Amino acid sequence: MAHTARNKVKLLQRVRRIKGQIEAVERALVEERECGEVMQLLAACRGAIGSLTAEVLEGHVRSHMVNPDADTAKSRAARELIDVVKTYMR
Numbered sequence: 001m002a003h004t005a006r007n008k009v010k011l012l013q014r015v016r017r018i019k020g021q022i023e024a025v026e027r028a029l030v031e032e033r034e035c036g037e038v039m040q041l042l043a044a045c046r047g048a049i050g051s052l053t054a055e056v057l058e059g060h061v062r063s064h065m066v067n068p069d070a071d072t073a074k075s076r077a078a079r080e081l082i083d084v085v086k087t088y089m090r
Contacts, residue, residue, distance in 0.1 A: 003059035014052050021045045050089035058082050 004011060025041045061078050062068060068078035 003063040004056065007055075007059065011052070011056070014048070014055075018045065018048045018052065021048055047090065054082075054086045054089040057085055 021041065021044055025038065025045060028038045028041055061082055066072075066074045066078045068075050068082060
């Protein structure tokens with residue numbers, strides 16, 4: 001996957017931040033923190049993973065399927081797909 005290799009450093013930085021968020025959830029559970037705090041940490045993890053997923057998917061569409069920046073019916077559909085996925089993954 002050329003797009004993940006090209007953005008490897010950036011993607012790995014995001015994964016490491018997500019790892020830190022997951023570790024924060026673990027610490028909160030070990031320390032028996034309030035449910036609300038644990039749920040807030042989990043929501044942050046979910047959002048971070050969703051954003052990472054949307055970014056990789058967008059790169060895949062742009063690199064392997066169609067150039068969404070062109071002005072064709074397929075490119076407009078690709079832009080629409082990218083926008084829907086980004087919205088859904090929030």
